[in-house]
Amino acid sequence: MRTILRSRAVLATLALTTTLGLTACGGERESDEGGPYNRGRLSIATGNTTGVYYQLGGGYADVISKNVRGYQATAEATGASIENIQRVVRGDSDIAFSLADVAGEAATGKHSFDSPQPIRALARIYDNYVHVIARADSGIRRVADMRGKRVSTGSPNSGTEAMAVRLLEAAGINPKSGIRRQALSLPETVQGMKDGTIDAMVWSGGLPTSGITDLMTSLRSRAVFVPLDRELPRLQARYGQIYQPTTIRRNVYKTPRPVPTILVPNVLIVSPTMPDDLAFQLAKVIFDRRQDLVRVHPEAENIDRARAPRTEPIPLHPGARRYYSGG
Numbered sequence: 001m002r003t004i005l006r007s008r009a010v011l012a013t014l015a016l017t018t019t020l021g022l023t024a025c026g027g028e029r030e031s032d033e034g035g036p037y038n039r040g041r042l043s044i045a046t047g048n049t050t051g052v053y054y055q056l057g058g059g060y061a062d063v064i065s066k067n068v069r070g071y072q073a074t075a076e077a078t079g080a081s082i083e084n085i086q087r088v089v090r091g092d093s094d095i096a097f098s099l100a101d102v103a104g105e106a107a108t109g110k111h112s113f114d115s116p117q118p119i120r121a122l123a124r125i126y127d128n129y130v131h132v133i134a135r136a137d138s139g140i141r142r143v144a145d146m147r148g149k150r151v152s153t154g155s156p157n158s159g160t161e162a163m164a165v166r167l168l169e170a171a172g173i174n175p176k177s178g179i180r181r182q183a184l185s186l187p188e189t190v191q192g193m194k195d196g197t198i199d200a201m202v203w204s205g206g207l208p209t210s211g212i213t214d215l216m217t218s219l220r221s222r223a224v225f226v227p228l229d230r231e232l233p234r235l236q237a238r239y240g241q242i243y244q245p246t247t248i249r250r251n252v253y254k255t256p257r258p259v260p261t262i263l264v265p266n267v268l269i270v271s272p273t274m275p276d277d278l279a280f281q282l283a284k285v286i287f288d289r290r291q292d293l294v295r296v297h298p299e300a301e302n303i304d305r306a307r308a309p310r311t312e313p314i315p316l317h318p319g320a321r322r323y324y325s326g327g
Contacts, residue, residue, distance in 0.1 A: 037278050038094060042073040045093035047080035048155060048186040050211030051203075052126075052299055053097040053266075059296030060095075063289040068281045079185070081159030082112060088271055089117050095282065099128060099159035099204060100265040100314070101242045107314045111239075112162060121311035122268040122283050122320045126206055126302040129248055130163055130262040132226040133215065134200035135193060141224070143171035143231055149199040150180045152189040163264070164202035170234040186211045194218055200226070204264060206299035207252050216253045225259040232262055267311055279319025280327075283308070 044061050047053030057075035064073035076093065078084055084096035085106045102112060109116035134140035138149060146168065153168075153175070154160030161183065165175045173179060182189075182198060190211050192198035203212060216223060225248065235243045246263040248255070268286075270279060286293070286303065293300035309316055309324040316324075 036070045037275050040071050042071055042094045043092070044073055044075045045078045045084035045087045045096035046075050047078060047084075047097060047158070047205075048211070049077050050186050050190070050214070051080070051209055052206035052297055053080060055210070055297045056206075056293060056300060057097060059293045059300070060286070062296075063285055063292050064282065067285050067289060068278075071278075079155035079158045082157040082162065083155075085117060085119060085269065086157070088119055088269055091271070094270060094274070095122070096269050097125075098267055098269055099163075100124065100267050100311070101239065102159045102162055103267050103269055104242065104313045118272050119269045119314065120272045120274070120279075120317035120320075121314040122270055122279060122317060123286060123303070123308040124311050125266045125268060125286075125308070126299040127246075128159075128204045128264045128266055129207055129246065130167075130228060130264065131203040131205065131209070131212055131248070132167070132200070132228060132261075133193070133203075133212070133223055134226055135196065135198075135219070136222050136224050138199035140200050140226060143167050143226060143228070144173065146171070146200055147173050147178050148180070150182060150197065152182045152184045152192060152198050152201040154183065154189070154202055154204075155185045156183045159264075160202055160204045163204050163262075166235055166239070167202065167228065167231050170231040170238075190215045193223065206266075206297070207248065212253060216255075225253075225255055225261075227260040228262050229260040235262070267314060269314065270317055272315075272317070274317065274319070276317075276319035276322065279317040280323045281319075283317075283320040283323040 044057045046057030054077055061073035061075045064071055081098040081102040084098050087093035088096045105111045106113050106117040106119055140146055140149060153164035168175045186203060189201045193201060193215055232245055244263045246261060247258040248261055250258055287305050290300060
């Protein structure tokens with residue numbers, strides 16, 4: 001009799017242990033009993049260390065940690081947009097910066113993505129400007145002049161890389177065989193431009209991007225911006241009106257004249273499994289503490305609450321939608 005009771009007690013203990021273990025595993029991302037999502041730790045996928053994503057991502061992590069109860073956030077340096085989307089889909093990151101063109105294609109399963117990816121938007125934020133810069137001694141004055149040249153197309157799996165490929169194709173250049181391609185991060189690219197081991201580069205970022213400021217300050221007249229007015233109509237014909245004409249003002253990088261270029265919006269994305277209340281708080285804190293973000297980088301001044309929910313074709317997270325609707 002004692003043996004039977006002891007056996008039953010052991011089985012009951014094992015059952016309870018198994019149940020608790022399953023609850024802990026299942027609750028790591030979202031607790032059924034209202035515990036913190038991901039145990040209160042949030043990872044923000046940003047971009048290259050000398051880019052605006054990384055700077056603002058660090059600022060956003062700080063305001064989350066100080067103002068969203070029960071959560072601590074950290075910003076992670078990454079290759080940017082495509083990699084960031086992959087990280088959110090895998091569950092390696094909770095929040096990610098991305099170019100809206102790439103994120104829109106992820107949401108709909110087009111171009112760079114074979115099928116629709118499970119992502120949701122928290123907000124449309126500031127806009128990116130495409131920077132195409134060449135060494136003055138390279139002879140490059142238009143994208144078409146890059147044929148046969150040493151060109152950095154940005155970090156692998158980044159929005160910059162996707163844009164570089166599209167610009168080259170719009171200029172009639174095969175990105176695989178038409179240039180001597182180097183897929184480098186922004187810090188590596190800037191150093192290569194300074195050393196003369198790279199003839200030209202592509203970068204998509206906010207204004208100013210500290211890495212570009214460093215480059216233009218160092219090279220001065222030995223580096224020139226390449227205008228993109230010829231390529232824009234071809235990009236719009238293939239990819240739509242997500243690409244818009246704009247200029248980089250003279251005072252941003254001390255250029256002789258404004259530079260015709262292309263504007264692409266940025267978005268913050270999350271997983272659809274994120275709890276609504278957390279998504280609500282993450283959207284809310286952007287605007288409650290916007291001046292804290294402005295002190296990190298001036299592009300935060302361009303994050304507009306009226307435009308923030310305009311993330312189509314990326315579905316807005318229900319929690320963020322509730323915030324923008326006044327809930």
